Amino acid sequence: MDLITNRGDIFREVRSRVNIIDIASRLQINLTKQGSDLIGECPVGHASKSKKSFHIVTSQREPYFHCFSCGLGGDAIRLVSITKRISDLEAAKWLIDEFKLKIDISQHRNYPKPTPEEIRLKAELISRSIFLEKIVEIGRQKLYEEEGKEALQYLVKDRGYDEDALKRTEWFYLPTLASIKEDVVTQYPEMKDTMGKSKLLGYFGDHFRLAFPYRSAEGLITGFLKRATDPKGISLKTFDKKEHDNVRWDSTPGLKKDDLFGLDKINVSADTIIVVEGYPDAIYLQALGMKNIAAVGQGKLGKKHLDGLRNRKVKNIIVAFDNDDVGPGNTQEAVKLILENSNISPYVIDPIKYGDKHKDPDEYLKANGLDALRDIFNKEPEHGVIWIVKGLLRNIVGDNPLEKKKAKDEIIELLAKVSDESVIEEVRLEISSIADETKAAFLKLVKSKRKVDTEASVRQLTEQPIVPFLDMNSNTRCYYNRMEDKLNLGVEENFIEEVMLNYDLFAPKKYPAFKVEFNPTDLKEKFDIKNKCFNLFTPTEYMYLIKTSEKIEFSTACPRTFELLKNLIPEDNERVHFINWLSYIFTTRKKARTSWVFKGAPGSGKNLFFDHLIKPLFGSNQTMVVDDDRLQSDFNGFMMNKLFVAFNEVANDETKSKRSVKSKIKALITDNKIIINEKHVKIYEIDNFANILFFSNEEIPILIEEGDRRFNVVQTGDRLKDVNSFKVNPEIFIKSLEDELPKFAQFLLNYNCDEYVVDEVIENNAKQQIKELSMNRFELFAYKLKAKNWKWFDENYPKAGDNFFGKDNRKGLMTKSELLSGKILREKVLNSYNVINDGWTSITKLTRQFKLCGVLVERKKHNNSPDEYFYKW
Template structure:
């Protein structure tokens, strides 16, 4: 694989004007200091794609994509980083002396190869043996035909102790055999890890077989209460907390549609494939993880959760929502407590309609999921409202808010529509500044930069879960802090000494930690190295922070004022939370809690004096 050193990349970037390059692909018009056009990465009628000529990067306020000139070519033409660098270098007239020396063979190549051969053996047994015909009948009865068997490489492990080992033992070294996870080694014998199971090859996103999942298929196995699925153990090439079933097939469509369905099982994915929906993946015997979300976020902007309709499936949906916070999420609930595969069998042709027309919002799901069992308890009703009202207040559409309030008032009988609406109104975002004010949609000149004092005078202090466009005073201050740290890395030394310091919002804390780690390693910030090590979301955030229209010169005592403002806003949030808890205590008549919270409020107010 070709290599280009960072100094050469910097030279290439500095030799071109990003406006000139992007103008070849996007019609741009000058707006103030920047250039504006229709975003090439998502459909839009109103221009939201901005190019900053001074700082040499682009940012779209519609879809959030950001980056430098190399990133633009990489995303626009869907080419590799190296090919993008080559193209920009050609444009700049710079000749590249690229190291095309062949790389060392992947140290895990033998593990990939043994899994490929194992997959062929299992597939051959299913398609070409008498036992395989019995297993195929089982699959046919479940709606899996020969086309699907071949498309997904489905196979069969026979009910014999070491058929696979005998087939592969002479082709691979003992170390590879033992590390593959395909065999069980005892003191006297070596056995196949999978026996008498329908075999589903598990592939990475590049289509390489990395593991297997085996499913029971005979009645006696069910009677013996064997586990329905058995998955490969963790190996150097397989970690179930990172891999996703069907991503190799689904990836092109996910990348094109920017949407992905998340399911629980292999059979559910295949059921979706049968009805013509292919941008579907499933976790492999584990819950959704941050690694899964990070991998999918590079491809998709929208996530549709389609888990089993039983209680366990709904619990899994709730847990996944926490991991997907801040993402565009919809939920499909399968009726009758069925899983998607069972639903399609019971109601042929209905799954596709359910997947496309049966989606509900996160708030709709949570109203049903979090609804207390005992709706006669005033305390449980109050706790339920305390969870739902902030979520409803954060919904952008007033029409949707109205519908959610109505549904809540119908669910919680002791609180009418008006009382719930009053609580929602109290928490609605007010007087927020749009991030677009730094891109040509600017406020009056004397308000270009809000000092901490101005921030406190012009903002409310609510903390919102999805402030992608409108920002609270606290979040704006966090952005200012990060911008100053990026522009003046020496300030990181002071922050590092404060072990208690942390950003309130997770995304800013994650970016801060990445910056801090590089600064500790290099005693500086290497933008090229840092940006290309970040996830797409954090890379976009980096450029968004850099775009803030702050004075180049750091004003005297500015950092102290920003940190003081940050601390004050945190304390205000704590005070508001205490007040809400006091209101709840009063409603249920908990006098002891009222006294306790009143004392806490008095102490918290002292911190703000």
């Protein structure tokens, strides 16, 4: 596992080729040596009283750093990241360029980023590890001084350790808690707060003067295992007033054992690992030169242990447990666990190989020497399945047919977990006395018992870097590339096999089947094995944040983000409405049935907002900016698997063309499902999760009708370069947006979002202008009639008063009182329409168009004169 998170081979490759001390030098970080650490001032630039709060630990295979003042910590790449204020990927690129590394970063385009919570927890673990490291350093020195005499005597005389070899181990004298506080704080005052948070006393209290650290696979100390210096243990009374006798072991609270003990000392390229039971056995054997030894403690191998070994691409595990009452049983359980949860081949050192007088490798070593133990480990391993089968055969009493059948059934069930046919054949020959099938018949029998689609076997497959499966939508083979976060559909089986071989993997004999879907509401694993679904959605690091009760003041917590949004949406009430809308989408990852139109001059920050806020928050592959041509096109594949789509520079002077996409836009905004039409592909339906934005500099970016409930329209501010904070240094402004993203994400998450307001739209002047410009002449005139907007008519009529010939300019036109009455003689309305529009329209056409707009004709009959016709609304 990587130091921050498993981010792919590119980071591991870069770290393996550069020295963190050289990196610190290139970054001009001034450091001095103190103990095993390099210390100095934090490169972030904050104040530090001691001027030595920043530590680089170089004693482990994976060097790391931590600042005890600001709390930042991580690996060599993150050191570059925080110093230069760039992303981890950019930091990797910088190291490649700076140190002229021959690494093609283009082959590693996507990688799982650590979440802010993961980064915080890792920093805390690093801080605690460095503190515990100092206790180990002090204790290792004291072990060989007067203070540690009793502890040393136990190791040398009682356990029989060679003192020179012992000095290569991490056994150390554990001072009392009071002494630790005094020693560590005196030498490292910057660690005082960390020490206060670190609990060192376990259940049995401060009675143990000997210990060794338990490290994660990356070398971080997760806690101490403590040993009494009396071989028989000690008698004591615990805080709960209970008395205990012969207590030999204790540990620090919070000790994590997710990785095999000693795994950090084993070369990452080792393909075979020997696993013993006792931690002391692993410590001492490693010191004697057996570098591929690890331990489980208490004889229990776990699934989490296997996770760490799979990440290292370990091919073989040799189980070498103790020769005691539980050793053989634990060995058998370990073999089955390995078969069920990995592709690793299990081998076994039969515990009886240590002899009747020795229960573990340590005792055998003392009696027979290192070379004899090496011989056992080198010559005696046999495949775990063969070892179990031999044990089952030995347990058959006499010629009992029931016991033979029971043993055979158990063996067949075991072999169903084995893919190596040579092992299956070896077992067949071994059990010929109870199984008389031919090679082909026996193999067929084994295969009939296999449950290819069991959850364990499928999960094992889905955890690989290349995951082949059948897509139930298209009924074709495909594979998912974890490194690129990319699904490749419709791929030939031979090609998949070739791809997998490049990763040292083998294609399964039967592909599991999954239904491919895009479901942003599900933040769990890509593969839902139970429901047979593969989720194309990839959560961003910010989506894993947890809502808190913290009240975040947007303008002070994220000043640059606030300034950008303020320039985009100058009106306070409109900005609040937008934040509520964005908070709903970010929190629920659902579709809002309203959209936003940003209308304004170029350079106001529309694209900056999308590229540096929307994309990182919702995922670059799940957001897209498309041009107006894509909106006009019949092909809409760009809507696939998107949370946000922004239509950029939307405009068209052709009214006919605008109206042709009007219904299309409505569907994109409000429909839960849409039809996808791609070239050379049969049309199909998908769930529509896309939230829609429009960016435009035009007066009429889209057509908006009266009564619309889909569009919020804002008139953006001036060019962003006129904003002081941006004008001073645009690069720093943009970098600040990236730095503020975690806080902005937390602000959106904590925001008291009103879900009902999300479906409401703002009515303002900007929207009203577009609505009016969207109308034709008849629609606009009818709209003003129905609104009884005398001001509009007054402004568009001829000037009030007499003309050159002394006649009233507005004679025969509709008056204010008539407008307000809501009922006007048809001829007067026609005259008014023709005057305002500088043209001539027939009464028939006007009536037909008005009817479409809800302005109807009312007839008034007269007995002695012609009937009158009125427009009424």
